[in-house]
Structure formats: structure tokens, C-alpha cells
Amino acid sequence: MxxxxxxxxxxxxHLYHNPxxxxxxxxxxxxxxxxxxxxxxNYALEVTVAGEPDPVTGMVLDLKExxxxxxxxxxxxxxxxxxxxxxxxxxxQIPTCENIVRVIWNLLEPKIRKGRLHKVRLYETPxxxxxxxxxxxxxx
Amino acid sequence: xxDDLKIELGRRYRFSASHxxxxxxxxxxxxxxxxGxxxxxxxxxxNYVVEVRVSGAVDAATGMIVNLAxxxxxxxxxxIEAFDHKSLNEDVEAFRERVPTTEYVCxxxxxxxxxxxxxKLERVRMEETSNNAFEYAGEEIxxxxxxxxxxxx
Numbered sequence: 001m002x003x004x005x006x007x008x009x010x011x012x013x014h015l016y017h018n019p020x021x022x023x024x025x026x027x028x029x030x031x032x033x034x035x036x037x038x039x040x041x042n043y044a045l046e047v048t049v050a051g052e053p054d055p056v057t058g059m060v061l062d063l064k065e066x067x068x069x070x071x072x073x074x075x076x077x078x079x080x081x082x083x084x085x086x087x088x089x090x091x092x093q094i095p096t097c098e099n100i101v102r103v104i105w106n107l108l109e110p111k112i113r114k115g116r117l118h119k120v121r122l123y124e125t126p127x128x129x130x131x132x133x134x135x136x137x138x139x140x
Numbered sequence: 141x142x143d144d145l146k147i148e149l150g151r152r153y154r155f156s157a158s159h160x161x162x163x164x165x166x167x168x169x170x171x172x173x174x175x176g177x178x179x180x181x182x183x184x185x186x187n188y189v190v191e192v193r194v195s196g197a198v199d200a201a202t203g204m205i206v207n208l209a210x211x212x213x214x215x216x217x218x219x220i221e222a223f224d225h226k227s228l229n230e231d232v233e234a235f236r237e238r239v240p241t242t243e244y245v246c247x248x249x250x251x252x253x254x255x256x257x258x259x260k261l262e263r264v265r266m267e268e269t270s271n272n273a274f275e276y277a278g279e280e281i282x283x284x285x286x287x288x289x290x291x292x293x
Contacts, residue, residue: 018201029202094203098147127152135144
């Protein structure tokens with residue numbers, strides 16, 4: 001098994017606010033992330049695909065194809081967007097790293113037809129990230 | 141579709157500390173041969189990076205495995221305050237007897253952070269420099285390698 005990883009970056013804004021909670025609770029739980037006008041990050045996404053190299057091409061998955069999938073599914077959807085208001089997949093969810101990474105997994109998994117999606121890691125800042133993988137898969 | 145997905149949160153922290161690699165089990169010559177310039181009697185320092193990984197259910201109300209303020213506060217109290225701008229050999233009890241290689245520092249930090257009550261600690265990764273990294277995920281280790289803190293429990 002070989003693991004192939006491709007990185008992309010996108011920039012987006014978001015805010016954390018749960019309408020079921022009071023203004024005070026929102027402020028207490030989410031702190032400055034609750035600022036009603038939102039704020040932004042340069043997100044970095046690492047997508048890892050696992051598989052056996054094709055005996056003819058030597059590739060697990062053509063990187064060009066993976067690049068196009070990431071462009072279509074992630075960059076076009078999320079780059080320079082306000083995640084709360086412009087990404088329907090996040091409707092009703094707080095756009096934390098944990099929730100965004102799960103949305104990204106669900107967008108990508110059915111599109112990857114050679115090899116299989118192994119891991120998705122999303123950096124919100126260089127010091128904060130969330131990672132998503134199938135239970136029983138490696139978190140490494 | 142995503143029922144069997146696992147989500148982990150990763151957070152990176154930094155501290156600066158000095159250490160000296162010197163084993164009482166080895167002679168002066170052996171220490172020098174094994175540790176080289178890291179055996180310098182006056183010690184030397186690093187800017188360490190600690191990457192902490194936790195897992196747990198993502199709370200539907202907050203979208204979080206754990207509130208970062210709680211994780212940051214715990215790591216600050218348990219690790220950063222104890223290690224930052226300290227001599228690991230002299231100021232951290234666990235390294236009075238044990239060589240403060242980053243392997244052991246990683247294990248010691250794991251032992252401290254596994255007490256975190258709000259999420260499951262998955263692993264600790266330490267970067268001693270930008271070229272050296274160590275990881276520990278709580279695998280069984282022989283008693284002689286356990287921290288003094290661990291032995292007290």
C-alpha cells in the first residue's frame with residue numbers, strides 16, 4: 001500500500017454562533033470567534049489517498065485528476081467564501097475545523113475512484129488542525 | 141455515511157528549555173562517545189514544539205471535540221509552566237534520574253496530558269529542532285522507562 005498526499009490552500013471567513021444559545025453563552029463558549037462580522041483564515045488541506053500503484057503508469061491516482069477533484073469540490077466551494085452563509089453543506093453546523101474536515105471527507109470520498117480516501121487533515125492555522133479518517137484507519 | 145469516521149484535533153505548543161544528555165550508567169568517555177556535544181557539562185537549549193492530538197465526539201452544539209480554551213489551559217498548566225525556560229535536568233523531577241532525551245520528554249508529556257478529562261489523548265509529537273521529531277501514543281513501555289510521576293500513581 002502506498003499513501004499519496006496532495007496539499008491545497010484556500011482562504012475563507014467564518015464565525016461561531018449557535019442560535020439556540022444566549023448571546024452571553026455564545027460569547028463565553030466561542031470567545032472572539034463569536035464576533036458577529038466574522039473573521040478569516042488561510043486554510044491548508046492535506047488529502048491522503050491509499051492504494052497500489054498501477055502496474056502500467058506507476059501511479060496510485062493521477063495527481064492531475066486529484067488536483068482537479070480538489071479544485072472542483074473544495075476550492076470552488078470554499079475559497080474566498082463566508083463558510084457560514086455560502087457553503088450549504090455546513091448549514092446548521094458551527095464551521096469549526098472538526099465539522100469542516102468531515103464535510104470535506106464526505107465531498108471527496110465518493111469522487112476518488114482510484115485508490116481510496118485515507119485521511120484528510122485541515123489546518124486552520126499552522127498550530128491548529130483537525131484530521132478525519134475511517135475508524136480503524138491510522139491517525140498517523 | 142460518516143458514522144464510522146473518526147475526527148482528531150491537533151494543536152501545537154512551544155517551549156524553550158535546556159538539557160544535557162548524560163547517563164549515570166555510562167563512563168565519562170562513553171557518555172562523550174554516545175552523546176557527543178549534547179554531553180557538554182553546561183548543557184544547551186532548544187525551542188521545542190509539542191503537537192498534541194486528541195479525539196472524541198464532536199459536540200453538536202459547539203462543533204468541537206473540546207473547547208480550545210480548556211485544552212490550552214490544561215497544557216499550559218501541566219507542561220508549559222513546568223518546562224518553559226527551565227533546565228529539564230535540574231527543574232523537572234522526572235529528569236533527575238533519567239536522561240532528558242526528547243524521546244523521554246515526549247513520554248513524560250504524554251503521561252501528564254493523558255490525565256486531560258475532556259477528550260482522549262491520542263498521541264504527542266515533539267520536535268526538538270525542525271529536523272528531529274519524536275512521537276509517542278501510549279504504547280506499553282517497560283517499567284524502567286516510566287516516569288517517576290507515573291510510578292507514583
